[in-house]
Amino acid sequence: MNSTISASAERELERRAKHQVAVLRHVEEVSGSVAATCRCYGISRQAYYKWLKRYEEQGVEGLKDCSSAPHHSPTATNAEVIEKIL
Template identity: 75%
Template structure:
């Protein structure tokens, strides 16, 4: 489990990546090469940051919202 401090560190790193384009390189492609990320990733971070600020740059769960084919709870119980 990651601490709040580590989560904030990742969010600040993502913000630094976004600022690098404006303040240093002026090029999204060059910044993405420098930081080793895809342009698609950069633009996802940018949309999130523009929508709700630093809070949206924190890691998010990759778990699906809905799992229609998940094993039913009573079946799992019997197996365990």
């Protein structure tokens, strides 16, 4: 994990990972149905399968350290413009 991440951000990542594990376990232990679990938790099946793949490959750490931020954002506002606005 990146050492520059604040303690609160780390707790948030941990909380999200625990939630994702709960969703994955719900299919196995409660519903037996991916579709029903996704409806129950309000997530897409694509998200479920993405989480499942990362969990199978890397365990809980695979769920914690993935950012949803885009790798490239060509239409982002220039930092100089943001500074001037602030």
